[in-house]
Amino acid sequence: MNFKVLILCPSFHEKGGVTYYYSLVSKHFNSTAVDIDLYHTGKSGKNCTxxxxxxxxxKDLFLLLKIIPDYDLVFLNPSxxxxxxxRDGIYHLISKRLLNKKTLVLFHGWDPxxxxxxxxxxxxxxxFVFNFDKALxxxxxxxxxxxxxxxxPSSISLETTVFEQNTLTNNNDIFKxxxxxxxxxxxxxxEAIITASILAHEFPAVKLYMAGDGEQMPELRQYVTQHNLDSIVTFTGWIDNQAKWDLLNMCGIMIFPTKHGEGLPICIIEGMGAGLSIVTRxxxxxxxxxxxxxxxFLVETSDPADFACKVKFLFENKKIWNRIMxxxxxxxxxxxxxxxxxxxxxxxxxxxxx
Incomplete structure (x- = not known):
């Protein structure tokens, strides 16, 4: 009889790294010894009040109290x-302290x-709350x-986020x-947009693709319009699946001047998987x-001038760019x-x- 594992994770209707992670885990996890079930905690839908x-x-609390006894291990996924x-502290207390189940905890994000x-x-x-058996x-x-x-230390292991390899081409353009x-x-x-604008003065072939959406979209579009950067910067909107891989296969360098409390950003993983050189922090x-x-390159600051300097180095050293790919x-x-x-x-x- 197989071991039974309950994984607590966000709804697949939500956007984000944890959702993407478990959409791939549910697709590819295939064990002859372990059966996994996913329970979607938290809000469901972007318009949730x-x-x-x-x-x-x-509702989650009551249902989990009912179903956790049927499992051998509970796998939690907080940031x-x-x-x-x-939220997950309560779930962990129920699983470990109240119901005496083994627990595995994967911390995805990390707020300094x-x-x-x-x-x-x-x-x-x-x-006391997170007395896990193992953490990732x-x-x-x-x-x-x-x-x-x-x-x-022996109860904690270093892990990664994930991506699903797609068909690769050799059409990556270093100036994209x-x-x-x-x-x-x-x-x-x-900062990414300003980096591209700096580079475009010396390298007219430079194009920047802004793939995503979010609260800053109006500000970014306004900046591009006000500084006459429409010929340099393209907003693709939120993309995924094949459209995302088509874009990855087309570009040559990823710039990510993040100041966020990152775990291991999936965009970095996907960029590397497609062979892009990564310029980030x-x-x-x-x-x-x-x-x-x-x-x-790992850039200590988020100054666009510093990012532009590293990208320029790659432009001028294509053999190094090819080796990095x-x-x-x-x-x-x-x-x-x-x-x-x-x-x-x-x-x-x-x-x-x-």
């Missing part, structure tokens, strides 16, 4: 932020300001933090730049995956392709359940 969200959370820690609050005032409470984190700095809070993310101030969309798990100069495709498949990730997940589960 506060009241509807509260009702859904209460380290106030809302997720409170909330980390500081826990470090200062709440690490003992956090350790997306950055070595996150593991170091959990160890400082009193968790055993890509920003692929939500449009929020801390993701660096405006050393935040979250990014420096655990990519090496400066080998997979692209080969490196990135190989590394992304080895570390992050979903078929390899689900094998590691199965091993974690079997270690806990055996």
């Amino acid at each position: 506060w009241l509807a969200g509260a009702y859904k959370t209460l 380290l932020d106030a809302k997720a820690v409170i 300001s909330f980390e500081h609050i826990i470090s200062s005032y709440g690490k003992y409470v956090f350790r 984190v997306l950055a070595s700095q996150f593991k170091n933090c959990l160890v400082r809070w009193g968790f055993s 730049l890509l920003f692929l993310s939500r449009f929020t101030k801390d993701k660096g969309g405006l 050393p935040v979250g798990g990014i420096p655990d995956l990519m090496k400066d100069g080998e997979n692209g 080969i490196n990135n495709r190989a590394l992304a498949v080895q570390k992050c392709e979903i078929r390899n990730v689900v094998k590691r997940l199965e091993n974690y589960l079997l270690e806990l359940l055996a």
Whole structure:
């Protein structure tokens, strides 16, 4: 009889990295020893009201109390932020303290300001609530933090986010730049546009594709119009599936000047998988995956001039750009392709359940 694992994750109607992760896990996880079921927690639909969200959370609590006893292990997927820690902390208390189930916790995002609050005032409470059997984190700095809070180093492993490899071409154009993310101030969309405008003065062939949507879209469009950048910058809107891979296969360099509390951004993984050189910042798990100069460049600041300098170097050293393309495709498949990730997940589960 197979072990039964319950995975708590967002609805597939939601956009975001965790949703994408588990859409691929549900598609590719195939074990002869472990059966997984997904339970979608949290809000359902972008127009969900506060009241509807509260009702859904209460409904989740009652249903989970009913169904968790049927499982051998509960797999939770919070980020380290106030809302997720409170919600998933309750689910973890129910699973571990109340129902005595084994737990695996994968921390996807990580808010440095909330980390500081826990470090200062709440690490003992956090350790009581999340007394997991094993945790997976997306950055070595996150593991170091959990160890400082009193968790055993042997109970924490470094993992990655995922992508699903698609058909690759060799049509990548070094002068086509890509920003692929939500449009929020801390993701660096405006800095990406300014970077492209700086480069276009010296390299007229430069084009920047802004792929995504979000609250900053009106501001970004206004900036492009006011600075006469319409011939340089193209907004694609939110894209996924084949349309996203067509764009990845067309572009040559990804620029991502993020200041967000990142885990390991899927856009970085997908860009590497398509062979793009990555010019980004050393935040979250990014420096655990990519090496400066080998997979692209890690820029300490978010200053567009600094980003433009690194991109210009690639423009002027195409042999290095070609070498990075080969490196990135190989590394992304080895570390992050979903078929390899689900094998590691199965091993974690079997270690806990055996």
